[in-house]
Amino acid sequence: MKAITSFEQLEGYREKIKASQKKDLPSVLICFGTGCQANGAVAVADAFQEEIVKKGLKVGVNIGLKTTGCHGYCENGPLVVLRPKDVLYLKVKPKDVPEIVEKSLQNDTIVERLIYKDVNTKETIAAYHEIPFYKYQKRIALRNIGNVDPKSIDDYILSDGYKGLAKALTMKPDDIIAEVEKSGLRGRGGGGFPAGTKWRSCRAVDSDVRYVMCNGDEGDPGAFMDRSIMEGDPHSVIEGMIIGGYAVGAKQGYIYVRDEYPLAVKNLQAALADARAFGFLGKSVLGTGFDFDIKISRGGGAFVCGESSALMRSLEGKVGEPRAKYIRSVEKGLYDKPSVLNNVETWGNIPVIMQNGAEWYASFGTKGSKGTKVFSLVGKVNNTGLVEVPMGITVRELVEKIGGGILGGKKFKAVQTGGPSGGCIPEAESDLPVDFDSLTAAGSMMGSGGIIVMDENTCMVDVAKYFIGFLVEESCGKCTPCRDGLPRMHKILSDITEGNGKEGDIATLEELCDVLTYAALCGLGSSAANPVHSTIRYFREEYEAHIRDKKCPAGVCKSLITYSIDASKCTGCTLCSKKCPQGCITGERKQAHVIDKSKCIKCGVCKDVCNFDAVRIE
Amino acid sequence: MAGQVRKKVDTKQIDKIIKSYDKSEESLLAILQDFQRSFQYVPEEGMKRLSKYMGVPESKIYAMGTFYKALSLTPRGRHTCKVCMGTACHLKGAGQILETIERELKVKRNSTTEDQRFTVESVNCVGACAMAPVVVVDEDYSGHVRQSKVMDILDKYK
Numbered sequence: 001m002k003a004i005t006s007f008e009q010l011e012g013y014r015e016k017i018k019a020s021q022k023k024d025l026p027s028v029l030i031c032f033g034t035g036c037q038a039n040g041a042v043a044v045a046d047a048f049q050e051e052i053v054k055k056g057l058k059v060g061v062n063i064g065l066k067t068t069g070c071h072g073y074c075e076n077g078p079l080v081v082l083r084p085k086d087v088l089y090l091k092v093k094p095k096d097v098p099e100i101v102e103k104s105l106q107n108d109t110i111v112e113r114l115i116y117k118d119v120n121t122k123e124t125i126a127a128y129h130e131i132p133f134y135k136y137q138k139r140i141a142l143r144n145i146g147n148v149d150p151k152s153i154d155d156y157i158l159s160d161g162y163k164g165l166a167k168a169l170t171m172k173p174d175d176i177i178a179e180v181e182k183s184g185l186r187g188r189g190g191g192g193f194p195a196g197t198k199w200r201s202c203r204a205v206d207s208d209v210r211y212v213m214c215n216g217d218e219g220d221p222g223a224f225m226d227r228s229i230m231e232g233d234p235h236s237v238i239e240g241m242i243i244g245g246y247a248v249g250a251k252q253g254y255i256y257v258r259d260e261y262p263l264a265v266k267n268l269q270a271a272l273a274d275a276r277a278f279g280f281l282g283k284s285v286l287g288t289g290f291d292f293d294i295k296i297s298r299g300g301g302a303f304v305c306g307e308s309s310a311l312m313r314s315l316e317g318k319v320g321e322p323r324a325k326y327i328r329s330v331e332k333g334l335y336d337k338p339s340v341l342n343n344v345e346t347w348g349n350i351p352v353i354m355q356n357g358a359e360w361y362a363s364f365g366t367k368g369s370k371g372t373k374v375f376s377l378v379g380k381v382n383n384t385g386l387v388e389v390p391m392g393i394t395v396r397e398l399v400e401k402i403g404g405g406i407l408g409g410k411k412f413k414a415v416q417t418g419g420p421s422g423g424c425i426p427e428a429e430s431d432l433p434v435d436f437d438s439l440t441a442a443g444s445m446m447g448s449g450g451i452i453v454m455d456e457n458t459c460m461v462d463v464a465k466y467f468i469g470f471l472v473e474e475s476c477g478k479c480t481p482c483r484d485g486l487p488r489m490h491k492i493l494s495d496i497t498e499g500n501g502k503e504g505d506i507a508t509l510e511e512l513c514d515v516l517t518y519a520a521l522c523g524l525g526s527s528a529a530n531p532v533h534s535t536i537r538y539f540r541e542e543y544e545a546h547i548r549d550k551k552c553p554a555g556v557c558k559s560l561i562t563y564s565i566d567a568s569k570c571t572g573c574t575l576c577s578k579k580c581p582q583g584c585i586t587g588e589r590k591q592a593h594v595i596d597k598s599k600c601i602k603c604g605v606c607k608d609v610c611n612f613d614a615v616r617i618e
Numbered sequence: 619m620a621g622q623v624r625k626k627v628d629t630k631q632i633d634k635i636i637k638s639y640d641k642s643e644e645s646l647l648a649i650l651q652d653f654q655r656s657f658q659y660v661p662e663e664g665m666k667r668l669s670k671y672m673g674v675p676e677s678k679i680y681a682m683g684t685f686y687k688a689l690s691l692t693p694r695g696r697h698t699c700k701v702c703m704g705t706a707c708h709l710k711g712a713g714q715i716l717e718t719i720e721r722e723l724k725v726k727r728n729s730t731t732e733d734q735r736f737t738v739e740s741v742n743c744v745g746a747c748a749m750a751p752v753v754v755v756d757e758d759y760s761g762h763v764r765q766s767k768v769m770d771i772l773d774k775y776k
Contacts, residue, residue, distance in 0.1 A: 035749050038759035074748035074761075221704035221743035259651065259688045260744055262757065300647050300686025303742065317643035318678075319685045378706040378747040385748040416705065450747075452705045466708050470742055476685075579766060581721060603721070604714045608765040 003279030005287035007166045010157075017154050025064045026105045029081040031146065033070025033228060034263060036077035040093070041067075044078045047094035051101045063105055066155075069232015071146040072386030073133055076116075081128060081146070088128040089114040119382050120405060133383045136402050138364060140372045141188075141225075141348045142388045145232035150267045153274040156235040162280055164351030168243045169288050176247040177203065180350070182358035184370030189215055189306075189343030190421070190447045191523070192369075192436040195350075198340055202330040203248045205338040210250040212241055213334065213341040215311060216257040216264065219303040220419025221470065223450035225374040225386055226344035230257065230264035233348065234271035238294060240347030242280060243354060245292045248340055253294040256311055259301050268296055303420075303474035307522050308333075308341050310476070321476045322522035343448070345374055365391035369435035373446070379416075379453035380407045395430040399453055410455040414538070418447030420467045420474075421527035423534025424460060443534040445527070459556035460539040461546055465493040467531035475525070481516050482525035488512060489532060497557040501547035506536060555617040558602045562618055565606075567592035569614035576606035576615070627661040635664075636671050643674060650682060650689055658694040695730040695737040697775045699755050704743030706750035714765050715751055716740055722769050736772070 004010050030036075030045045045067055052063050059065045064083070071079050076090040082104055089100065092114060103109045115126045125131050139145075148155040156162070168176050181196030202210060214237060218226040230237060241253045257265050272294055275281045281293050297315050304310045305320040309327075312334045314320035333339025349371065353361045362370045369391040375398065378384045382404035389398070395415055399405070406412045414424045417434075423444035425432060432438050436446050454463070468490045477483045489512050492505050513529035520526040536543060545551050552560040565576075565585075570592040577585040577593055584600055587593030595606070607615040635652045639645035646668070653664045660683050669676040683689050701707075701716040716727060719738055723731050730737045746752045749761025753771060760771050 034746055034759060035761065038746065038749065038761055072748075074746070218745065219743070221708075222706050222747050223743075224745035224747055227745040258745075260741070297644075298648060298651055299688075300651065300682075301688035302686050314647065315644070317646040319681050376747055378750060379709050384706075384750075419705075450705070452709065454709060458709055463709075466705070470703075474742070603717060603765075604711070605718070605765055608711075608714075 001277045003277065003282075005279060005284075007170070007286065010162060010166055010286065014157050017158055021158070022061075022064075024084050025062075026085075027064030027066070027083045028100075028105070029083060029146070030065075030067050031069075031071045031077060031079040031081075032067040033074060033077070033231060035070065035074030036079055039077040039091075041078035043094045044080065044092050044097065047097040048101070051097050055101060055106070063101075066149045066152075068148060069145040069150050070228040070386065072142070072228065073383070074386075075384045080114075086128045087126050088116065088131065090116060118404070132404060133385070133387070133402055136393075136397070137388050138372050138390050139388045140352060140361075140364070141229065141236075141345050141374050142233075142386070143352065144236060145228060148233065150232050150234055151270055153235060153271070153278060156233070160355065161235055161351075162239055164354030165239050165242055165280065166286065168246060168354045169286060169290065173203065173247045173249065176243065176354070179358045180247070180353065183353045183361040184358075184365070185346065185349055185353065185361065186369060186436060187343055188345035188349075188373065188448065190220075190418070190445065192446055195342060195346055198330055198342070199244065199248050201328070202338045202340045205331050207338050209335075209337045210248055211334045211337055211339040212244045212248060212250045212253045213311070213315070213339060214241055214253070214255040214347050215306065215308070215341055215343045216255055216261070217299045217306040217311060218258055218261075218344070218448060219306045219474075220421075220448045220450050222378055222416070222452045223376045223419060223448045225376055225449055227258075227261050227264055228386055229344050229348050229374075230261065231267050234264075234268045235275065236348040236351055237268075237344055238271055238275050239280070240350035241294060242285060242292055243350050244340060244342070244347065246285075246290055248338075250340070251291050251293070253292065254315055254334070255294060255296050256299055256305070256315060257296060258299045265296060265298060272296065302476075303470075304476045304522075304524055307524050309522065311341065312339065321478050322524070324521060325523075345449075366433065366435045368437045373434070373449055375434075375449045375451045377403050377451050377453070379451075380410065380455040380458070381405070381453040382407055391435045392433045395425060395432055395434060395451075398434065398451060399430065403453065406453065406455050410457065412453070413456050413458055414454045414460070416444075416452040416454065416463065416531075417450065418445035418530070419450055420470050421445060421524065421530055422447045422450075423530040424454070424463065424538060425534075426538040429538075443537055444530065457554050457556070459497075459552050459554035460535045460542050461493065461497055461552075462554075462556045464532045464535045465490065465497055468493060468528075471524070471528045475528075479519075479521035479525060481519040482521070482528060485512050485516050485520075486528060489529075493532070496543065496546045497552070498559040499546075499550045499557075501543075503547065505547060506540070506543055510536065561602065562597055563595050563600055563602060563604075563606065564597070564616050564618065565593050565595055566614045566616050569612050571612055571614075573611070575609050575611070579605050579609045581605060627657060627663050629663060629667070631656060632661070632664045632667050636668055641672065643672065646672065646674070646679065646682060647686065650679070650686070654689055659690045659692055662691075693730075693734075695734045697735060697756055698737045698739065699753065699772060699775075700739050700741045700744065701727075702742075702744045702746070702750070702752040702754070703740045704745075704747055704750070704752075706747040707743075707752055710750045711765065712751040715753065715763055715768050718765050718768055719772070723772070735776070
């Protein structure tokens with residue numbers, strides 16, 4: 001490929017590939033996200049290839065076939081989408097492929113057993129955009145994911161890729177920044193700091209060298225939108241960074257990616273190489289005289305490196321410890337030079353904001369939180385996966401309309417947002433609009449957008465202990481409140497869940513929360529108390545039940561529960577007694593079984609294998 | 619260095635990895651990660667050679683080796699079994715899955731079985747939350763794992 005050296009050449013190239021596309025070609029799109037690949041998407045893609053050839057047809061001539069990034073509905077993978085018909089098939093196996101080709105590609109019928117069936121209404125829906133999971137979404141950051149092949153730059157260019165860059169390069173840097181400011185875009189990584197303001201501060205610092213960086217060290221447990229964007233639409237991140245680099249006056253960009261995301265690294269590397277070959281990166285981008293390039297750096301599996309100053313130390317090849325908050329990275333960031341660090345999703349929004357304008361973007365969302373946000377809706381909900389919705393949607397709409405309600409018809413208890421730095425919002429508060437400011441006011445935070453749904457079988461003390469345990473492991477150990485305060489809190493929470501809680505524990509926890517909030521060095525430490533704070537705020541009675549009554553109302557905390565078998569439900573199938581690692585379940589075939597509680601280690605195997613829901617937890 | 623198991627390592631391979639990067643401190647973490655991929659751990663010899671090549675004190679490289687979770691200073695098993703302990707997995711019973719693996723393989727989390735077959739690790743979110751609970755063996759993801767079926771997954775790895 002000869003590098004493109006002008007805007008006219010880029011448009012000419014776009015027209016050329018557009019013209020070479022066959023209109024209305026029946027096409028198969030196979031999701032190649034991590035989830036679908038784990039469920040066997042590779043074998044499905046091979047089966048399509050084989051079947052098409054077997055029928056004497058040609059890929060690209062009679063039938064289109066491509067693999068794409070994540071559609072978000074990972075729960076039901078492998079997903080297969082048919083275009084232009086807009087049909088979605090779920091849980092496709094290689095043995096289904098011949099039937100799909102014959103019925104839905106060569107003819108115009110639907111394979112009924114593979115389409116979506118609503119668990120609540122039992123209604124079946126074939127059309128992709130009519131399924132509740134997709135119907136209420138507005139996909140901006142995820143605009144291309146699932147439509148383009150992440151390994152094909154042509155595919156990205158066909159979807160108006162690099163149009164935003166071409167437009168930005170005709171503008172003055174200050175005007176680009178003004179546009180980003182006007183769009184109201186706030187950082188999608190957790191902090192919610194206005195992106196335009198950050199860029200302007202960086203540009204204002206007098207320096208010959210500046211850097212732009214992309215934070216792809218997505219560490220919040222329960223969130224995976226950045227992974228999906230880097231894997232499924234790497235060019236959108238790259239294009240956003242080039243625009244950012246031009247606007248703030250940087251020549252070098254860095255993408256810091258989690259080591260746990262090998263596919264993201266692979267797809268980004270391929271996309272960078274293509275972008276260089278096409279002249280979007282390197283010397284004189286698109287012939288404008290602006291030089292810019294991007295390097296990838298793999299993280300080392302340390303959660304704290306998602307914190308901005310720690311990330312920069314790690315990029316420099318050092319131990320990733322944060323530094324005091326009063327030094328701003330827009331002034332002294334990477335190598336002590338003015339730097340802009342934005343999250344993957346933030347960068348991915350930039351090209352369309354440039355292309356469609358700030359007003360268009362700001363027409364979505366609420367007064368203080370513009371645009372859309374990608375959430376990972378996971379936990380005890382029927383439809384789990386990635387969803388992108390306008391800011392301001394309520395928690396209840398997310399859980400009930402898009403998520404299809406709670407798994408197994410259980411009771412909705414709470415959602416946890418914001419990762420380990422966030423908090424829990426109870427069902428009673430779930431008409432709360434989801435935006436930066438409302439979540440903070442409710443004692444949680446947006447974080448990177450993980451929405452973890454909890455049902456009546458979730459113990460809130462256990463959840464608090466879980467997050468504090470996570471933070472104990474991930475604390476870098478530099479400042480005392482975080483290094484010593486967290487283990488202390490963890491010990492108290494462990495005691496409570498083990499039945500050794502005592503009066504006054506809640507007050508001690510609250511005091512420790514305050515110390516952490518006000519005295520810790522970095523954002524990780526100062527927000528670390530949120531999980532405890534918010535669960536005490538909304539679920540104090542559950543803490544009290546553990547401490548006073550030595551009971552875990554949700555039936556989770558091992559020391560406070562016992563397993564037994566409900567004789568009225570037990571059919572005497574003997575499965576549990578065969579699987580019990582302790583051999584402590586006895587009973588005659590076809591007779592109710594009994595657990596010897598003195599030997600039971602409460603491992604839960606019996607409950608997992610029982611087909612009759614006869615194992616009770618009290 | 620304490621705890622380091624002395625084992626003959628291929629010094630040519632070490633040098634090859636080091637030389638494939640720019641002579642810049644920026645490359646330190648990437649080189650250590652390549653050691654990890656190549657040898658399943660970061661060998662002492664590797665850290666020594668890296669220190670000499672880059673002109674960076676050994677202590678600094680050792681500090682990185684202990685700070686980053688992706689790096690291990692002791693040899694690992696033939697297979698790495700990661701049990702995801704992300705929030706979604708935790709809610710869906712990942713703890714019980716990990717306990718089952720520990721019990722069946724007679725190994726504690728974050729250590730290696732005696733026969734060197736598995737290194738069992740608990741990890742904080744692999745980013746596949748929609749399939750929770752998740753177990754990753756080497757590079758293979760398994761989702762919706764059930765406590766009673768997890769050993770069937772591990773049995774495939776010898």
